[in-house]
Amino acid sequence: MELYIVEGAAGIWHYHLSETGQNGQPTLCGNTRVMHTSLPLNKWGTVGHLKETYCKACENIRPADSIPGAPLKSMIKGCPPAVPEDK
Numbered sequence: 225m226e227l228y229i230v231e232g233a234a235g236i237w238h239y240h241l242s243e244t245g246q247n248g249q250p251t252l253c254g255n256t257r258v259m260h261t262s263l264p265l266n267k268w269g270t271v272g273h274l275k276e277t278y279c280k281a282c283e284n285i286r287p288a289d290s291i292p293g294a295p296l297k298s299m300i301k302g303c304p305p306a307v308p309e310d311k
């Protein structure tokens with residue numbers, strides 16, 4: 225299975241996994257409100273100053289060996305809350 229990272233339209237800096245990488249195509253978790261992004265697959269799970277988050281559903285669905293070197297599942301941040309936590 226070839227995978228691409230796509231950006232969720234609902235959240236900022238929130239990413240899903242897609243088999244096509246194209247706008248509006250279903251992600252592994254079934255979300256179609258996504259946009260193409262140039263983020264390479266090997267960046268999946270990495271969190272930088274943008275505080276990127278990654279879809280836990282997509283993470284759980286993807287084949288374990290589909291992203292060499294990806295962080296452990298437990299390190300993948302889930303979907304962001306609707307209201308940002310203020311801490």
Ligand SMILES: [Zn+2]
Binds near residue numbers: 240253
């Ligand atoms: Zn997803």
